[in-house]
Amino acid sequence: MSACRAPRRLATRRRATVLATGAAVAALTLTACGAGASGGSSDTKFVQGKGGVDTVRKGDRIPAPELSGETVDGAKLDVSSFKGKIVVLNFWGSWCAPCIAEADNFVKVAKDTKDKGVQFVGINTRDADPANARKFEKDRGVPYPSLYDPIGRLTLRFPKGSLNPQAIPTTIVLDRDGKIAARALRPLSEEALRDMVEPLIAEKK
Structure with a gap:
């Protein structure tokens, strides 16, 4: 009887593993047009703005996580190398x-x-x-690099909350000190994108 139970236990364990993995993927990876709850935080003290753009006052910002790896073209890139500049992460x-709908706006504002x-x-x-990503960028004339993050590891480095x-x-827009200053959880028009970036350009260094 034990020989008969073993496959059932194995099958049960396999089903449990599949379900747990599926739940983890659903919880941790990003989906098209899906968004989690957004709200103020005692740690980040961000403010929910109009049009779905959240901002953080200069004194309350926290550093962005380490974001580095290979680009879709196979080159090495470390976002921290841009410290001293305002960095727009898309x-x-x-x-x-x-x-696709917002791509031309990003190209123009960039x-x-x-x-x-x-x-x-x-x-x-x-x-x-990554060939799909390269074609996307070539077709739209994207002038800036993109890190290749097929399973969302970089996205999970951002602190919860x-x-x-x-x-x-x-x-997500980082200020000149590499700190998280603003976020939009939606596609952006050219005007909305400029509204995120221009206040940081105007900030004193």
Whole structure:
């Protein structure tokens, strides 16, 4: 009888593992157009703004996590190398319709603000093949690099309760000190993107 029970126990363990893995993936990875709850935090003290853009006052900001790795082109990139610049992080996927809709706005604002000390960096997620991401960028003339993050490891480095990415697309803006200053959990128009970046350009160094 023990020989008959073993397969059932094994099957049960396998089912439990699959269910646990599925639950973890659902909880920890980002999904298109999905967003978690957003609210104020005693740690980050961020403020929910109009249009789904949350901001943090300069004195209350926390450092961004370490974000480094290979780009979709296979080059090495460390976001901390841009310290001293305002960094716009855009979490996107080639499969994501809202990402396609906002892409031209990001290209335009990235070009317009480059000489003002602003660096755009994409974080490509959930693309199993980086070739899809490269085609996306080539077709739209994206002038800035994108880290390749197919399973969302970089997104999970943001502290819980902070202005962390909770949807695709998400845009997070870092100030010149590499601290998290603003976040949008939705696709952005050109005007909305400029409204996120320009107050940081105006901040005193």
